[in-house]
Amino acid sequence: MKITSVVIIYNSKIEESETLQSIKNCHLDGINLEICIWNNGPYFLNEKDILSFFSLCDDKKIKVNIYQDIRNISLSKIYNFFIKNKSFDFITILDQDSHLPIDYYQNINSHSNAEIIAPQIIAEKNGVMMQTDPHLYGDSKIMIQEGKVNTKIDSIMSGLAISQKAVKKIEVFRGYVFEEKLAFYGIDSDLFRIINMMSDAQQPFNIYCANTIYHSFAIFNPEEAKNKFRLMEMFYFKFFIRNEYQKKSKASTLWVCMRDFFRGKNSFYRTKNLIKFTLKNTHPRSELEIHNNINPTHSN
Numbered sequence: 001m002k003i004t005s006v007v008i009i010y011n012s013k014i015e016e017s018e019t020l021q022s023i024k025n026c027h028l029d030g031i032n033l034e035i036c037i038w039n040n041g042p043y044f045l046n047e048k049d050i051l052s053f054f055s056l057c058d059d060k061k062i063k064v065n066i067y068q069d070i071r072n073i074s075l076s077k078i079y080n081f082f083i084k085n086k087s088f089d090f091i092t093i094l095d096q097d098s099h100l101p102i103d104y105y106q107n108i109n110s111h112s113n114a115e116i117i118a119p120q121i122i123a124e125k126n127g128v129m130m131q132t133d134p135h136l137y138g139d140s141k142i143m144i145q146e147g148k149v150n151t152k153i154d155s156i157m158s159g160l161a162i163s164q165k166a167v168k169k170i171e172v173f174r175g176y177v178f179e180e181k182l183a184f185y186g187i188d189s190d191l192f193r194i195i196n197m198m199s200d201a202q203q204p205f206n207i208y209c210a211n212t213i214y215h216s217f218a219i220f221n222p223e224e225a226k227n228k229f230r231l232m233e234m235f236y237f238k239f240f241i242r243n244e245y246q247k248k249s250k251a252s253t254l255w256v257c258m259r260d261f262f263r264g265k266n267s268f269y270r271t272k273n274l275i276k277f278t279l280k281n282t283h284p285r286s287e288l289e290i291h292n293n294i295n296p297t298h299s300n
Contacts, residue, residue, distance in 0.1 A: 001109045002032045003161075004088040008075060009096040010040045014053045017096040018216075019158075023104075024056050031105045034063040036086065038078050041070030044297075054300040065296040074183035074286040081290050083167055083177055090117075091167070095158045099214040107210045108161050115166040116195065119159040119211035120146060132156075134209055137196050149207040152196045157188040159213040166205055173198055181244070183283035185230075186237030193245075232273060235266075236283055239274055243281060253278045 007019055014020055014037070023035065035057070039045050050066065057064050079093060090108055094100075101107075104119075111117055121133040134155035136142040144153060162177075170177050179190045195205055242248045242256075254275060261271040277283065 001030060001112060002034075002087065002089045003092060003105060003108060004034045004036060004082065004086045004090075005092045005094055006036050006038065006079065006082050007094045007096065008038050008040055008078060010072065011042060012096050013046060014049045019094050019096050019098045019100065020053065022098075022100040023062075024060070025102050026100060026104050027102055027106050028060060028062070029106070030109055033105065034065065034086070034088075036082055037064065037066045039066065039068040039070065040075075040078070041072045044068055044070060050298050054298075058300055064298075064300045066298040067294060068297045069290065069294065071288055072285060073288045073290065074180060074283060076178040076180045076182055076187050077286065077288075077290055079178045079187075080176060080180065088164060090161045090163050092159065092161045093157045097216040098158045100159070101212055104159075104211050104213075111208050111210055113206060114161075114208045114210075115163045115169070115205045116207045117161040117210050118144075118149070118153065118155045118207065119213045120209060121156060121159070121213055121215050123215045129214075132215075137192065144209050146209050149209055152199065153207060154189065154192045156215070157191075158215055159211060160188075169198070169203065169205070170194060173201075173203065180286050181282045182237065182240060183233075183285035185233035186240060189237070190240075228269075232270060235270060235274060236277055239277055243278065250278055 005023065007017070007023075009017055009020075020035075020037070045066065045068065054064060083091060089112070092108070108117055118134045120131055122129055123132045124130075125132065131143045132140075134144045134149075134153050136144065137152035137154045140154070144151070167177055174194060177191070178187055182190060195207075198204065239253065242253055243250075257266070257271050257274050257278065260266045261268070266274070273284070280287075
């Protein structure tokens with residue numbers, strides 16, 4: 001089986017990425033694995049760090065391509081870039097801070113008839129390790145267990161495996177896989193919304209819950225949850241829902257922006273950004289395009 005794993009890193013070294021370090025320990029019998037690392041900034045990767053990782057991957061016959069665009073561009077555009085430019089049976093989406101089980105790829109291989117494979121996500125919440133995803137769509141308290149999924153589902157992106165067949169089905173349905181009006185927050189929720197819409201339209205997917213991944217959620221960290229950047233991202237997605245799903249007019253959305261500002265609910269900074277988002281109907285980072293001539297800066 002041919003699998004492409006996309007790993008996005010930001011403000012991190014390769015050796016600091018728990019995801020990349022755990023991939024090295026995965027069993028790969030029967031797997032033709034290519035790791036596509038996208039360094040989204042803000043600094044270029046260290047050459048010694050790259051060569052050290054290449055050496056370990058060479059021993060396991062893992063193909064690695066490293067792309068570096070340090071402008072911190074939209075994740076949705078990066079995902080779509082690799083879907084368009086790579087050949088695979090399955091593509092997996094990974095961030096930098098997940099711990100993969102050693103049988104992660106073997107479990108994907110054993111579900112070769114699946115179209116989408118969502119792992120169980122275990123994370124620390126309020127000091128307790130618990131499953132946080134996948135869950136029933138619309139009810140984050142009802143967890144979905146391992147096995148065939150016959151209900152509407154929602155989950156996060158990291159560890160998600162999408163087959164080439166699923167890619168083609170989603171592209172036919174809406175023209176693209178990942179919503180490029182979103183840049184960071186909400187991309188996963190939007191994808192599962194489409195998957196569930198397709199099921200309602202008699203175009204269901206063969207979905208399995210398999211693998212168990214330990215993940216670090218910044219949103220569960222009380223300090224990170226108050227982070228100005230993260231709060232702004234949540235508001236962008238809230239307004240995306242208002243504009244795209246609820247089909248509210250721009251005039252009414254702009255009125256809400258100004259109302260909340262004058263009531264002291266939103267700062268000038270947040271209000272300004274939300275007005276720009278509403279008028280342009282896209283995230284500011286999504287205005288940055290991936291260069292047409294981009295190539296890996298490093299390959300083994």
